[in-house]
Amino acid sequence: MSYFFIENIMDHYKNPRNMKEIKDANSVFGDSNPTCGDTVKIFLKVNEGKIDDIGFQGHGCALSMASSSLLTEMAKGSELQEALKITENDLMKELGITELGPNRIKCIALPVKTLKMAIIQYLSKANHAGGGT
Amino acid sequence: MSYFFIENIMDHYKNPRNMKEIKDANSVFGDSNPTCGDTVKIFLKVNEGKIDDIGFQGHGCALSMASSSLLTEMAKGSELQEALKITENDLMKELGITELGPNRIKCIALPVKTLKMAIIQYLSKANHAGGGT
Amino acid sequence: MIEDLNSIRSDFPIFEFNPKLVYMDSAATSQRPKKVIDKVAEVYTQYNSNVHRGIYSMAEKVTEEYEDARKEIAAFLGTSAEELIFTKNTTESLNLVAYMLLPKLKNGVITITELEHHSNILPWRKVASLANAEIKTVAVDQEGKINEADFEKKISGTSVFSFAHVSNVAGTTLNAKKMIRTAKAEGAITVVDGAQAAPHIKLNLHDMGADFYALSGHKMLGPTGIGILYGNKKLLEDLEPPFSGGEMVKEVHAEGQEWNDVPWKFEPGTPNFAGAIGFGEAVKYLEKIGMGDIELYEKKLGRALVEELTKIDGLEYIGPMENRASLLSFKLRGYHPHDIAAFLDTRSIAVRSGFHCAQPLHEKFGFFDGSARASLYFYNNMEEIESLARALKELVKL
Amino acid sequence: MIEDLNSIRSDFPIFEFNPKLVYMDSAATSQRPKKVIDKVAEVYTQYNSNVHRGIYSMAEKVTEEYEDARKEIAAFLGTSAEELIFTKNTTESLNLVAYMLLPKLKNGVITITELEHHSNILPWRKVASLANAEIKTVAVDQEGKINEADFEKKISGTSVFSFAHVSNVAGTTLNAKKMIRTAKAEGAITVVDGAQAAPHIKLNLHDMGADFYALSGHKMLGPTGIGILYGNKKLLEDLEPPFSGGEMVKEVHAEGQEWNDVPWKFEPGTPNFAGAIGFGEAVKYLEKIGMGDIELYEKKLGRALVEELTKIDGLEYIGPMENRASLLSFKLRGYHPHDIAAFLDTRSIAVRSGFHCAQPLHEKFGFFDGSARASLYFYNNMEEIESLARALKELVKL
Ligand SMILES: Cc1ncc(COP(=O)(O)O)c(C=O)c1O
Numbered sequence A, B: 001m002s003y004f005f006i007e008n009i010m011d012h013y014k015n016p017r018n019m020k021e022i023k024d025a026n027s028v029f030g031d032s033n034p035t036c037g038d039t040v041k042i043f044l045k046v047n048e049g050k051i052d053d054i055g056f057q058g059h060g061c062a063l064s065m066a067s068s069s070l071l072t073e074m075a076k077g078s079e080l081q082e083a084l085k086i087t088e089n090d091l092m093k094e095l096g097i098t099e100l101g102p103n104r105i106k107c108i109a110l111p112v113k114t115l116k117m118a119i120i121q122y123l124s125k126a127n128h129a130g131g132g133t
Numbered sequence C, D: 001m002i003e004d005l006n007s008i009r010s011d012f013p014i015f016e017f018n019p020k021l022v023y024m025d026s027a028a029t030s031q032r033p034k035k036v037i038d039k040v041a042e043v044y045t046q047y048n049s050n051v052h053r054g055i056y057s058m059a060e061k062v063t064e065e066y067e068d069a070r071k072e073i074a075a076f077l078g079t080s081a082e083e084l085i086f087t088k089n090t091t092e093s094l095n096l097v098a099y100m101l102l103p104k105l106k107n108g109v110i111t112i113t114e115l116e117h118h119s120n121i122l123p124w125r126k127v128a129s130l131a132n133a134e135i136k137t138v139a140v141d142q143e144g145k146i147n148e149a150d151f152e153k154k155i156s157g158t159s160v161f162s163f164a165h166v167s168n169v170a171g172t173t174l175n176a177k178k179m180i181r182t183a184k185a186e187g188a189i190t191v192v193d194g195a196q197a198a199p200h201i202k203l204n205l206h207d208m209g210a211d212f213y214a215l216s217g218h219k220m221l222g223p224t225g226i227g228i229l230y231g232n233k234k235l236l237e238d239l240e241p242p243f244s245g246g247e248m249v250k251e252v253h254a255e256g257q258e259w260n261d262v263p264w265k266f267e268p269g270t271p272n273f274a275g276a277i278g279f280g281e282a283v284k285y286l287e288k289i290g291m292g293d294i295e296l297y298e299k300k301l302g303r304a305l306v307e308e309l310t311k312i313d314g315l316e317y318i319g320p321m322e323n324r325a326s327l328l329s330f331k332l333r334g335y336h337p338h339d340i341a342a343f344l345d346t347r348s349i350a351v352r353s354g355f356h357c358a359q360p361l362h363e364k365f366g367f368f369d370g371s372a373r374a375s376l377y378f379y380n381n382m383e384e385i386e387s388l389a390r391a392l393k394e395l396v397k398l
């Protein structure tokens, strides 16, 4: 079934969750899919190894926006180590997509990759600062 | 029918006519087909615009040798202008070949081209010398 | 006249396999008629062997078919056979000519236009960097047409002028003959990217006067992996082959070699002979339909495309309103081009989304997310354009 | 074990079309099984559309098939998929790698061997002239085997060492792994021309250690117009693409561009996707028969070829007596190679005559008229070798 007829996707696309800038984020990471112009930026507010708050801003097709929105929902409140484990497949399952062609996987991969980088950036900063908040 | 079974060809190949060097030739021209290693050299003895004697030396496949031999027979005694007109097709007709693939035409084309060049060389020399024997 | 479209469509097996398919991505690659598909299978089944030099019967047969295809295509393009080099696609043709011209480009000027496909930008950037040459880009106006004043200015002093005959995004058709005349008066060597022209326009390359012309078989009913670089014979004879290998030499010795005659000196290695023979068959098919008729019919399609689609609220497109090729690159306010294509796919309509390998052109027109592109061929019809418009209206309401 | 040859032969439609055909020119191009011919037609008939970027269903399907073919071939060769670049043939692969390495060749040394095909000589001469590099040629002995001492001497200080894994004239198989190890110890980049090895030998390129490996699909049951350049991933990532165009970039702007990931950055333009998918099918077919079995069976054929043909008075051949590929290049006293091939053709036996794109090698062995070459594949059999021998004896008596 095309994602156009999956309510969950269209709902996330039209009413994105956590689409916000977080001013006092302790990690911000943005990336883009140059071949299609999609961009995603993720804001993390981490506290004692847990994602207290998360926001995203971005621009792209319904798939990439819906998966960014869903991803923030899934990540919010979870341990960093757990959030790091979220894969494209998990997102697809949650969104209700059974299969996705090779040319569209990257629309979902972008937010996943961006979240990962935001977390890694946070961890390495924390490390540098002498080991954890 | 393959040329192997055309008696005329095999006869010319096994008993080449005019296969000789002409010491007092007034034009000698040699050429080769580098892709297959065939070589032909033609000796002309021209008198008052007619080919009094002709010889060839060479080395190559049955087709190229038979057509060189036949060509010397056809050219011997003829006017230069007539000899210039002999084509691959004429040779094929005389040899009894009805068709020849694109990769073999060049075996027949080599002696034809070489005779032409020998005649042209003679004519331009004659011209240079102030016009005719 | 193209009227009996049903009979034409039934020549294309894909529409039998998928009767609902509305295929509007022919600018990326065309569909292929049964005759072409069967011809390729015929080569493999009846006389498959390597072309050139082989002297057994099958090798003679395949060589003849291969060189006959070259003659067929030469007649179709208004050139002579020995001026046609078989390549794998337009992109290889353009890289080949760029490297061929490299020795002439030292500190020179290469001029292209803003309409170019990446395949007519990047090879020139490469040789420009090797030859320390400069690249100038002729601007287009808001309708995607050549800015004449800018052309006059930039063409002066140009060593090589290379341009798209028809733009794959804007649908603009350039006045090739006139521009070539101007460029040649300036002493430039002219190269034409004909990937989007050759499938749709009756060509006569000798009359046009281009020094080089590149095209792809797969965009004009032929098999994949076969393209053409036409080159003026005199130039081909003078230029050195940048790529080399088997079949393109007369002699190779421990020291030195002698190139084969043109065009073979530019065709190293075993060619895609089944592809070339299939392409010859494609050209025969096009001749039978008639390029003049195809041109007329596609003008109608192009006009209808603009008329129907501009009725849709929030739709913007790139390129001229009139006299356009039968393709339209557009965006729709509130919808990403990917979503447009994905939605149309649910209606069995195949259009492409993205930058169509012409990102600078999209950026120029502010299409930063790319566009959706419907590109038609003579096997499309008016009803399909209506289906497309209907589906887009549905999307807007979703 | 290959025993049920009849069933194998019936997989190849050409033998049904021409039941008397004794095809002994597989080193030039192989025959193709029905599965491969049908697969190409399937692409054109069921999901023909351009690969990459298209997001409608057919485009997704063809992209998947195309990339699956790459994975299939990678598994077959013992590499990973992102190290395989699709080209049109071995010759293009070798030109591509030569131009890729050009920046590393300045004043360097390129070493090849006396066994090389023109396609592994001329591209190196070209880049050598551009980079002011020197070419050294490792000698072979009277049996067409590498002169070890000369190899040890010439390999020292070499920047690039490129050699034929199996010679298409002498039938010698080189100890690739060992020579690569020696060359790498000298700091050389290693390139292997695998055109005659890949169809016949079970390969594991990672184990072999070659930096680059070139091969042609059409010599191993695949369609024409498709080849492979394997490249070590690290090197592919570091090297610049010499040829460019659509599909091999992530971004192109008015100034500058960013290449795509490997291997796509080396695949500009629309690939021969039907050819690649057909090649994937060919490799599946070879896997099913089993490369190990093919190797064993062909050893027998190669041995029989020498045994039967050397019984003929006045026959001389190039290459080793033992351990040879299943091909034999020979001459017959008193008969020009063309006449041999033309006569065999009257007996429906297809062999090639000429220099087989390896003229320096022929000259070395005093074969100034070239040779006739019978080259076999696993669909040939012992009876055919006997027919060949019988026909040659007939010729001698003629
Ligand atoms: C050893 C060798 N190298 C290279 C080639 C060139 O292959 P292709 O013509 O497919 O490019 C051949 C085939 O003739 C060959 O035998």
Ligand SMILES: Cc1ncc(COP(=O)(O)O)c(C=O)c1O
Pocket (backbone or CB within 6 Å): C027, C028, C089, C090, C091, C092, C117, C119, C120, C164, C166, C167, C168, C193, C195, C196, C216, C357, D246, D268, D269, D270, D271
């Ligand atoms: C204008 C233009 N030039 C060049 C190309 C490249 O063609 P190919 O991918 O067949 O090399 C295309 C096709 O996408 C095109 O539209």
